[in-house]
Amino acid sequence: MLTNKVFLRKNKRGNVLKIIREHYLRTDLWCGSRCCVICPHEKHDLILSENPTSRSALIKEPHYLLLDTNVILDQIDIFEEDVLSNVIVVQTVIDEVKHRSTGVYKRLRDILSNPARSFYTFVNEHHRDTYIEREPKESSNDRNDRAIRKAAIWYQNHLNKSLKETNKSKVKVILLTDDADNRRKANDEGIEAYTVENYVKSLTEFPHLQDKLCLKEYANDSGKLPVYPPHLTVVQMHDGIKSGKFYQGSFMASRENFLEGNVNVECFEKFVLIQGRESLNRAIDGDTVCVEVLPESDWSSPSDVVLEDNEADPVDENVEVNEDEKILKESASNKKEKQTTGRIIGIIKRKWRQYCGILKPNEVQGSARHIFIPADRKIPRVRIETRQAEKLYNQRIIVAIDQWPRHSRYPQGHFVRILGPLGDKETENEVLLIEHDVPHSKFSQEVLNCLPSLPWIISEQDYKERVDLRNITICSVDPPGCTDIDDALHSRLLPNGNIEVGVHIADVSHFIRPGTAMDKEAALRATTVYLVDKRIDMVPELLSSNLCSLRGNVERFAFSCVWEMDKDANIVKTKFHKSVIESKAALTYEEAQIIIDDKNKNDDIAKSLRQLNQLAKILKRRRIEKGALVLASPEIRFHIDSETNDPIEVQAKQLRETNSMVEEFMLLANVSVAEKIEKEFPEYAMLRRHPTPPQANFDPLIKAVQHQGFDIDTSSGKALATSLDNIEKDDNPYFNTMLRILATRCMLQAVYFISGTLTRPEFFHYGLAAPIYTHFTSPIRRYADIIVHRLLASCIGADSNYQDLLDKTKNSLLCNNLNYRNRMAQYAGRASVALNTHLFFRNRTEEVEGYVLFVRKNALQILIPKYGLEGTIYLTGKHTNSAVNFIYNEENQSQQCGSVIFHSFDPVIVRLSLDSTNIQHEKLTFELLKPYIEGFSIQLSDKMDIDNAPQEQSSDATKRKSKESQPSKKLSKKKKSK
């Protein structure tokens, strides 16, 4: 059964090593075909159908397909279609795919593991008859091609032999390869081979497949003038980087300016600036590129103009004069501060993914060539070919990029699938989830299998292992409509006069065991993503909304952190244990506030809440004294119409005392847990830190404040907090809030990390002014908390630890993922707010009060506190039609037009409306109403009285609008529920 083969492999790691690995060749690997009578198959091995009827016009006989590597890499989209089945994929190919592209490999694996698709994996590399050695001087590619052909021959012979015995009709094996040389050799060896294109085109019943064909091969029409300089070869790049002539880094396209980008090169402190189409040289956001730094005389500075690719004519590619580029050059050259500038000379690794976007209508009727406009502005437009353009207009579609030849202004790609109609909420949500890389597919069966079976009963054993807190008055306080309640609180007086305070966190780690499919899925998702009208759960709903959720009046498992405190909120004792609780009430912030304020209420819950509230105030005060920052970011809530799911009203989020009460205890619990796990696992604790921002980050804040005649001290968190508290401007009540918003922008992101990877001082959490911090309190919606739960459980002996829990490198990688997903979740949340804002402003204009947040060279950035919105008023350039001249003063950051001067923080009145001219990127237009500038500002509407509180005005507008579209009954119901 076991045949051995030892083979040699050379490996370069500084010096040449001879690596000898065993490679066992077997005789017990079967062909997987139902028409085979030779192999002693197990039932589940039989994958290829007995009579694979041909749908191809090219091959009449029934056949199996055998694929080569490039076919899969390029045409995976086609194979994801259900049309193709009875396909053999050999191990050689799978290995190569895995090596070349993880993304494609994952998709391939999904196809292979789906028995309905009849894709069979043939382990040719370990089959005695199909394994081949690499011959001297043969490249590994050639060897692999030969191995694939060998497998094809083996299959053909094997099937023939089998069919002869049964006298059945012949089943052929067809090799699909796009490599002409391979095809020729295959034909020589007696294997039928075709290109994918030919084959797919011969499937006459399924013309839609053709759209998905990757265009790699046939775009080589020469004769066109190259638009871009050529890329260097891999060897040239490698040598250049080695000799220090070139640099390697990841390319980040600018969101605002399509002709600009940065390359993050490790050895430079600042990013290397890339400007202009030729310098960008076909790099796409995320690619790993090779850059050459230009001589210092050619250095430039980032432009502060906002440019969008609005090239109208996609057919004529040789537009030599490029207006945008000119603008860019102008704006860049007249600046003093130069930055390291370079040009991209080669791409080391592409990071192409699939992109959402829309099809741009082609003026030429019936043409198959179209331009695709991605939703992400950092991604260039993509040229695709499709015959179903009519169907795709006004749809959100997904497109993959295939290649970007020199002569083509835009990269070439192919259509993958339709998401849904443009502007449809579901579709738009899908788009923003895809664009923010949020895994949002349904939980797989494998994951669901990890769920406990219902009805879920707490066993005697469980009671024994846990502390029974069922008789304690515990309650939870959450926002309204919250179903994933992961924290609950209690407090009670102890006989010794001290107070016992407990924070009870849902015991998610009890249900999610390490290493299970559910655990892996949760680790991948890392966080629950909250969109305005949708929640993408990190764990299946049964857990998040039921078994883990600490709902009122049901018994639930919790992980408790219980302190004994004195009256001044000093911790006397801390203990952690797993427990069984029964929450007596699941309150909203509002309800809790009412209970606290209602003097007549004196039950256990009320007493407990008041006690907690009192302690929380002390804790908060103490925290702020230590230098914790109170920052602001405009947050709003949408009131969604229950029927249409459209937002009907926007409201800034209201903060109550109870919000802060819950927050204080969560912070306290997090700090206590952080200290505990760090003490127990100094090397492996998962903590959260908020790095102190470099002073340079505060420059814009300091500058802006100086113009207002104030000084701000940013030397430390404490100093900043004090400064922020002291700066007030009587004529501008929103001034302080704006400062805090600005200050927030100066901060760095808080991140998870593993304690062993950093030194103790680096653990500091700047925003909270805590020397050590972690996340413990929301395991239902954050994966980091699950890890922290496991660590803590291991500390107190409540659960065993496992190998990966104490693996520094693996957990560091996990942290990276958590940080990335958190960031993306945050962006997705914001994007969702923006989306809903746009929906809100559809068919609606409003005139509201706003403030100048920043003064840019060609624009003003305006903040609308009421909606938490930010927008731009373009002053010059092609975005405005006015002839009014603004004078930009870079020194004190102001724009002047006649007697009107704009500074940061100046109040303005703007009119908001939705600009739907760009159907993909609907955007809010800000138009200046006041101060009035002749020829620039728009006329005041007659009804508008500026001195009136705009608040009232807008809510009137809301009412009016909704009345028009909705039956009034519904509206009043909504109102009540608020």
Next chain:
Amino acid sequence: MVQDLLSAQGLRMDGRRHNELRQIQCKLGVLESELFTHKNRCDGSAYMLHGNTKVIASISGPKHPSKSSGKKDESFIFNVRVKFATFSKNGERQKVLKNSKKLGEIEINLKNIFKSVILVEKYEKSQLDLNIEVLQHDGGSEICTIVNTATLALIDAGICMKEYVCACTASLTNDGLALLDVSHLEEICGGPTLTIAALPRIGDHEQSVAFIELSQKFYLKDLNKIFDCCQLGCEKIRTILDEAIRGNAYEHVNSDLTSN
């Protein structure tokens, strides 16, 4: 790159299934006694190839304790010496520390393992030297091959023992399936490695374990699974050793030994 230890087709990276050993070849009596001086003559030897690990073991003794051994208090002197050839790793010449901690550990472990199976009372006042030379080694759990080779060498030397000592490793995939006989590659790719040296008895369900070592942590609930796998491996190895020993013995018996 983290690779899957077991493919979807149930094959490991080198093509084995989860319960298969690597190739094992062994020979007894590979060293001729003439090659040694009378003081240090070789009384038994064995060679084993296990996967890519190659080990030669030789036994000298039992013999009169040499003066230099000097440990008079010990009634039976058992010396173990393990050496790694300079070319043993990757075929690359590298410096091998002579008295490294790792070697010392292996030596002590071997000593303890074999002292528990040799019928020590038969060898009072004598000295037995076990010399191990690792010619090529493929990964960290070389103790496994060393133990098996040493067993063969001891048997070749006619030393009285209770049982064969067989050592084997096992690991665990992420899906909780036990993998028998971990190769170097699999070891690097992670997964805990359990090494046991057992005295597998034919038809006896309770094996005695002489040595157990664990490279990483894993859940306690998996221990039985992985342990059973190891024991199964030990039994398989025992069969292989037994075959080799019997094969070797029949050549001997062909001479009319019984006529004495």
Next chain:
Amino acid sequence: MANVKINLLINKPKYSAHIEESNSRIFTTGEVITEQKDFMRGHGTYLEDGFIKSSVVGVAKQINKLISVVPLKSKYVGEIGDVIVGRVTEISKKRWKIDTNSRLDSVLLISSINLPGGELRRRNAEDEQSMRKLLQEEDLLSAEVQNVYTDGSLSLHTRSLKYGKLSQGILISVSPSLIKRRKNHFHNLPCGISVIIGNNGYIWVAPIVNVEEQGGGFAQCLDPVSKGDRETIVRVKNCIQALSACYVMIYDTSIMYAYEESMKYDVKELLNQDTMYEVGFNAKQRILQLE
């Protein structure tokens, strides 16, 4: 450049096809020999769970109720009267320590030797001081087992003219189990040389020396040996090794058979593995025919 031929173990011919399995059953370490309780355990066995188990690999032997297993290869276990060839390892008070290929070094007391100058001479202190004159470290000698001590070590004597120091010749060591116990272990072979086949597996091949001339057996005889004799000695040595390699019992007849079989080859060709096995195997065939 010398013509070097390297013998690889891997090329060792297999004769297992000729095994007649009938003659004995091999027991391996740990194997249960008998489940019956009324046997006594002998050498090479141990008792566990009431069963007699084999502690070595070898052939079981039953004498009445005593069961023992004879290992295929082991150290020499001496019996009184055995002829041995040994090497002096150490000289201590009144005794020589002799390596006899057994577990412990054997002892040759000064009182167990015939001193030069006649059997009846009294030993005195002077003799003890001049022991090194008789036998030095690394000297070879032939002797007989006089006694076996409780710890298994042997006491030797050389109180016969045929025993004593060995001067010129070759020592071969084979497994003690290959030596056939016979009445006589001193042979003058027809080919004109003498062998002493020690029961301990040490075999001495030397030119024939007149015993009478030896005088007490402790004189060093350094007469030149003719080239012909030397060649014969080496040939015999190679033959013995060939027999040993083929696991043939070694005694005068088998040596002579091997010697005769080897005549068609040069002496040096006998070192060649294939030739060696052929010679050994042919000798074995002849012995089998004899039986």
